[in-house]
Amino acid sequence: MLTTQQKTLRKFWYATVPLHTLTDGPVPFRLMGEDIVIFLDENGEPAALADRCCHRTAKLSKGWVDAGKIVCGYHGWTYDRDGKLVRIPQFDADTVLPRHSVPRHHCVGRYGYAWVALDDPLLPIFDVPEDSDPAYRRIFQFDQTWNCAAMRMMENSFDNAHFSFVHKNTFGIATAPKPKKYEIEETDYGFYAASLIEILNPPIAHQVTGSTAETTERNMRNAWYLPFCRRLDMEYPSGIRHIIINSATPIDDGRIQLVQLLYRNDTEADCPTEKLIEWDAVIIEEDREVLESTDPDAILDVSRKIEQHMPSDRPGMIMRRRLLELLRANGEEEVTRAYD
Ligand code: FES
Ligand SMILES: [Fe+2]
Structure with missing residues (x-):
């Protein structure tokens, strides 16, 4: 079985990075061949997005987190935990933002780790x-x-x-x-x-x-x-x-x-x-x-x-x-x- 080729396996939770590593900023991870970025949102909960800015594709993991939102290090486009674009710094304050987003994944903190499911999980994380x-x-x-x-x-x-x-x-x-x-x-x-x-x-x-x-x-x-x-x-x-x-x-x-x-x-x-x-x-x-x-x-x-x-x-x-x-x-x- 070639793991990355089986779409069903995207529907399960996997432990990725220890939560304590997220306090200094976003952390990149590769899960089933997909580059993702993991960061802490405004509630201190881990979030996972595709590690690719929807502007000019820079890796979001090269950026930083500002008040629970991830900021791309290239031009500052900013995303929330759902991947929704919430800020373009080059825009005037009254300009309406385009409806852009980056793909988001399921992510929760459990047992000291950020657990990620790339697609809707079929089973909950097991209880310890x-x-x-x-x-x-x-x-x-x-x-x-x-x-x-x-x-x-x-x-x-x-x-x-x-x-x-x-x-x-x-x-x-x-x-x-x-x-x-x-x-x-x-x-x-x-x-x-x-x-x-x-x-x-x-x-x-x-x-x-x-x-x-x-x-x-x-x-x-x-x-x-x-x-x-x-x-x-x-x-x-x-x-x-x-x-x-x-x-x-x-x-x-x-x-x-x-x-x-x-x-x-x-x-x-x-x-x-x-x-x-x-x-x-x-x-x-x-x-x-x-x-x-x-x-x-x-x-x-x-x-x-x-x-x-x-x-x-x-x-x-x-x-x-x-x-x-x-x-x-x-x-x-x-x-x-x-x-x-
Ligand atoms: S590539 Fe991310 S803001 Fe431009
Ligand atoms: Fe063994």
Whole structure:
């Protein structure tokens, strides 16, 4: 599937830039191959427009924000959060403005990020109850550009067979390559997949897991949100919950912005933020390394190619079927390069 070619995928929310980066002015972002600009309106809410002035096409992200309106840096034409042209500085005050605008996109602030849907969203942004639960702290872990497709990141997120290989130097048990089964329940937003796995627990991970044992159990409750978000709720026997929220935001066909938030039900004294970032950074670097070597054109319709997955890969197969169903329900077929 070539992400940017599937119009249906424009109808979903993706995390783009952290809200705090918007306080100094507009920020450019590329979403599904489209250049957009994100800025804060007069209410301090994020707004997203096409990053192209309707006068002489200069990038609005090169301009600035004045009282919640975005000002083009070329001649000062000014737009509101809906993209409507509200000021032409060269006009006399009593001259009627032409009815021009730039395309606007849906944009809201949630969980510390500006979330954008290019077209009318089909589903709301998923709920993260821990975000408003005082028993949990939110940690901004990662915000990185990866050279891979969003679909590759998603299939990896539910792949229990890669731990013994990709993560053999961190938590994966190299001598136990047979993956644990997932219990899967399909939902409106995608699916819920639960699995209990055994992991290595090296000293660097002791504060993360709340255990000093050589190995420990990880109760994984993993949810997929169509098309490219997931929530991985990991619970350890210590009672610690380590809940990761990912948005594999498609920049274009071969790149994603990998956003990772973490929620923990412990305190800074139990496990410092620095440690939580350090440990997970090593793990996601292992994933990044292998995912950047994969073909970004991850096919959904596996009947078109000999891609008989491992028997364990039920989540990946369900994900492919659901995405195909989604495209077809919206009058689209998968766009992919030709396969044998
Ligand atoms: S190009 Fe933006 S105001 Fe002229
Ligand atoms: Fe991984």
